Amino acid sequence: MTDELINGTLWQDTAGRPIHARGGCIIAYHHYYYWYGEDRRDNNYVSCYRSADLFNWEFRNCILTTDSPSAPIRQRTTIRLRRDDGGKVNLERPKVLYNEATGRFVLWVHYENGVNYREAACAVATCDQPDGDFVYHGHFNPYGYMSRDCTLYRDQDGSAYFISTARDNADLNVYRLQEDYLNVGQLIARLWPGEYREAPALIKKGGIYYLLSSYCTGWAPNQGKYGTAADIGGPWSRLVDFADATTYRSQPAFILDTAEYGPLYFGDRWDGEHYTHSSYVLLPIKFSGRQLSIDYYRKAVRTEASGIQFIR
Numbered sequence: 001m002t003d004e005l006i007n008g009t010l011w012q013d014t015a016g017r018p019i020h021a022r023g024g025c026i027i028a029y030h031h032y033y034y035w036y037g038e039d040r041r042d043n044n045y046v047s048c049y050r051s052a053d054l055f056n057w058e059f060r061n062c063i064l065t066t067d068s069p070s071a072p073i074r075q076r077t078t079i080r081l082r083r084d085d086g087g088k089v090n091l092e093r094p095k096v097l098y099n100e101a102t103g104r105f106v107l108w109v110h111y112e113n114g115v116n117y118r119e120a121a122c123a124v125a126t127c128d129q130p131d132g133d134f135v136y137h138g139h140f141n142p143y144g145y146m147s148r149d150c151t152l153y154r155d156q157d158g159s160a161y162f163i164s165t166a167r168d169n170a171d172l173n174v175y176r177l178q179e180d181y182l183n184v185g186q187l188i189a190r191l192w193p194g195e196y197r198e199a200p201a202l203i204k205k206g207g208i209y210y211l212l213s214s215y216c217t218g219w220a221p222n223q224g225k226y227g228t229a230a231d232i233g234g235p236w237s238r239l240v241d242f243a244d245a246t247t248y249r250s251q252p253a254f255i256l257d258t259a260e261y262g263p264l265y266f267g268d269r270w271d272g273e274h275y276t277h278s279s280y281v282l283l284p285i286k287f288s289g290r291q292l293s294i295d296y297y298r299k300a301v302r303t304e305a306s307g308i309q310f311i312r
């Protein structure tokens, strides 16, 4: 049993192996949390771990690999999970939502050709199990836009949004998804044009949307900022700092809002030279009025009484 998660260390799964799930997301489904993230080892692209308590993670499956089954869908996509020379393409920041109407888990991910970042596309895959072998549906540019760092968000009414950087990362586009979550349905906002915000992560509290992001400096961390809005389509506020000048040496991966633990920030502490040494940062998010703040803690400890405790 693991009862503590130390920030900036390689957390281990229940088999004692390092967790490879970077730039990812966690969803709650049927008494479990499912954690999806980048796994760049061997022929893997996206891994899935499962936990009942957020501390003890059981490795479940590599849900997307170079050999995943594929099937085209209605929008025009290109199915390409390997390069011509047999090498891997590059899939980053996988995000998953469960679609209640179709009973499918839908994954959106940033797609690059594995050589450079010029593809700037998103890719979609689906499965009828949270941790099964996902079927890959190919990559495309939403409405022709470039699309790099991205996140997914599902609202209380079931409508879902894909948010991704466009125009060479200068803008953050917010797309409402179609009902089955398989395609974009409408571009509803272009946020902070020219501000180069990436690594988006969204949470809604007290009817207000808070969108966290980083600046665009590759693997190097920078000052986190957020904006707020009463309507996801805007108007959005100007950008306000959160955390410190390096976001505590992390970049937003996603936000998980839980009844038992409150709202939680998950970041990646990237190691650009040794990618698989990149570690995780987990911190509580505080709200007051229309302000959000994140303080630094060394570790999270699981307690019987209060669920989770953060220690400085």
Ligand code: GAL
Pocket (backbone or CB within 6 Å): 023, 092, 093, 149, 198, 199, 216, 217, 218, 219, 251
């Ligand atoms: C970051 C981005 C990461 C990864 C990295 C590569 O800006 O957020 O997901 O793409 O650049 O340099």
